[in-house]
Amino acid sequence: xxxxxxxxxxxxxxxxxxxxxxxxxxxxxxxxxxxxxxxxxxxxxxxxxxxxxxxxxxxxxxxxxxxxxxxxxxxxxxxxxxxxxxxxxxxxxxxxxxxxxxxxxxxxxxxxxxxxxxxxxxxxxxxxxxxxxxxxxxxxxxxxxxxxxxxxxxxxxxxxxxxxxxxxxxxxxxxxxxxxxxxxxxxxxxxxxxxxxxxxxxxxxxxxxxxxxxxxxxxxxxxxxxxxxxxxxxxxxxxxxxxxxxxxxxxxxxxxxxxxxxxxxxxxxxxxxxxxxxxxxxxxxxxxxxxxxxxxxxxxxxxxxxxxxxxxx
Numbered sequence: 298x299x300x301x302x303x304x305x306x307x308x309x310x311x312x313x314x315x316x317x318x319x320x321x322x323x324x325x326x327x328x329x330x331x332x333x334x335x336x337x338x339x340x341x342x343x344x345x346x347x348x349x350x351x352x353x354x355x356x357x358x359x360x361x362x363x364x365x366x367x368x369x370x371x372x373x374x375x376x377x378x379x380x381x382x383x384x385x386x387x388x389x390x391x392x393x394x395x396x397x398x399x400x401x402x403x404x405x406x407x408x409x410x411x412x413x414x415x416x417x418x419x420x421x422x423x424x425x426x427x428x429x430x431x432x433x434x435x436x437x438x439x440x441x442x443x444x445x446x447x448x449x450x451x452x453x454x455x456x457x458x459x460x461x462x463x464x465x466x467x468x469x470x471x472x473x474x475x476x477x478x479x480x481x482x483x484x485x486x487x488x489x490x491x492x493x494x495x496x497x498x499x500x501x502x503x504x505x506x507x508x509x510x511x512x513x514x515x516x517x518x519x520x521x522x523x524x525x526x527x528x529x530x531x532x533x534x535x536x537x538x539x540x541x542x543x544x545x546x547x548x549x550x551x552x553x554x555x556x557x558x559x560x561x562x563x564x565x566x567x568x569x570x571x572x573x574x575x576x577x578x579x580x581x582x583x584x585x586x587x588x589x590x591x592x593x594x595x596x597x598x599x600x601x602x603x604x605x606x607x608x609x610x
Contacts, residue, residue, distance in 0.1 A: 305344065305573045307551050311485040312508035315461040318379045318412065318486070320551045321573060322347030324514060324558035325356045326605060332562045337363035339564040341373050343571045349514075349558050350405070351383035351416055352397060353427060353606065357404035365406050380405065381412040381488075383466060384451070386601050387427060389420035389442045394450035398459065413451060413460040414488055417467040418444045419601025428602065436602060444472065445479055452482045464488060464509075467597045470500045477507060488512045490595050491555060492525055492546065493588040505554060516550050516557040517543055519605060521594040530587045534580045541569060548576045549584045 308317035323340035325348060327333040333356045337348060341363070350360045364380075367373050382405065388397035398413060422429040422437035429437040444465075451463040464486030465476055473487055487504055491497045491513035504511040518525030525531065526542040535542045543559070543566075550557040552575060559570045595604035 304548060304551055304575045305571055309510045309556055310508075311462050311510065312483055313455070313462055313485050315411075315485070318462075318510060318512075318556060319345075319347040320556045321345065321547065321571065322349055322379075322381075322512070322556060322558045323567070324560040325350045325360050326354050326560060327356060327562055328607065329562075330356070330359050333359040334363045336560075336562045336567065338367055339567045340571075341367045341378070343564075343568045345567075345571055346373075346377055347379040347381070347556075349381040351414075352385040352388070352401055353383065353416055353603065357382060357401055361405040361407065375407070379411045380407060381414060382410055383414040383416035384447070385416050385427060386419050386421035387423050387425075387429065389415075389439060389444075389447045390423055391442070391446055391450040393423055394447065395454065398454055402459070409458065410460045412462045412464060412486055413454060414464045414466045414486065415444070415447055415451065417597055417601040417603075418465070418472050420444075420447070421601065436600065438601075444476065448476055448480060452480070455482050462486065467601075467603075469598060470503060473500065473503060473509075477509070483507070484509055486510045486512050486556075488514065489598075490515045490593060491550070491557075492516050492518055493528070493531070493549065493584050494518065494523075494525055494590050494592045495594075496585070501553070501555060510556050511554075512556040512558065513550055514558045515594055515605075516559055517546055519594050521592075523590065523592070528588060528590070530584060534576065534583060538576050538580060540574075540576070543570055544573055545576055545580070545584075547573045549581055552576065552578075552581045553585065 307320040323345040420439040462485035466488035
């Protein structure tokens with residue numbers, strides 16, 4: 298059991314010897330650039346030490362500006378912040394990986410990132426259009442490149458020292474096994490939607506067995522319906538332990554052995570989401586066993602199109 302006051306500072310060791318990543322992270326999929334920058338600064342000031350962004354989110358520039366301002370103020374050091382970004386689907390061809398990665402570094406104003414993820418296992422037609430479609434509105438996929446081809450290009454980035462660890466995102470168990478078994482440098486992190494309505498127990502078990510960190514996005518349900526934070530099991534526990542439903546869900550995620558991301562634009566909510574302490578083990582079990590609803594809020598694993606990003610963004 299993690300000590301009550303320290304759960305928010307939990308770190309999860311990475312399998313390639315590049316250190317550990319904070320379990321509690323801040324996601325920057327925020328449509329408004331001004332809000333992205335202010336929220337990122339607020340997250341760092343609240344105590345978050347993991348920031349997650351992506352080429353596709355189009356927030357790398359604002360995240361970079363926010364970090365640099367906080368670093369210059371002397372409040373936080375670069376080496377204390379674990380930065381994640383992701384390779385988008387249109388850059389899966391091996392020759393496109395390094396230029397895409399370097400463009401992300403430039404936008405972030407960093408010399409290296411701590412973790413680089415393949416955003417989805419789907420390769421899209423290469424080009425500047427991030428959501429390439431045909432005349433009928435169907436996605437133009439690139440059938441000439443495999444996920445393993447792209448993975449090998451990421452391994453070279455680790456060899457060069459520009460990213461400390463690499464991983465995969467929006468994958469299922471079979472895809473995770475395929476990459477893990479074939480990889481020269483094993484995936485350090487698998488980044489997927491996970492919460493009590495989509496607990497991903499089989500994938501979590503595989504990750505734990507093989508020393509991979511499972512990082513959950515949409516840990517609070519992404520405000521989608523049915524609202525996870527209104528679930529009667531969650532609200533009754535929150536009342537019992539005198540915490541907010543969000544704090545209960547975030548504690549559950551850490552205590553069952555996953556890392557997680559939470560996102561907000563509101564400074565007070567950002568502080569609340571960092572103020573996570575352990576819940577009783579019977580409450581963890583009650584959420585794991587007592588919630589029977591099963592819903593996936595983001596269909597990205599089926600299409601490669603992220604459900605939380607508006608078309609045209």
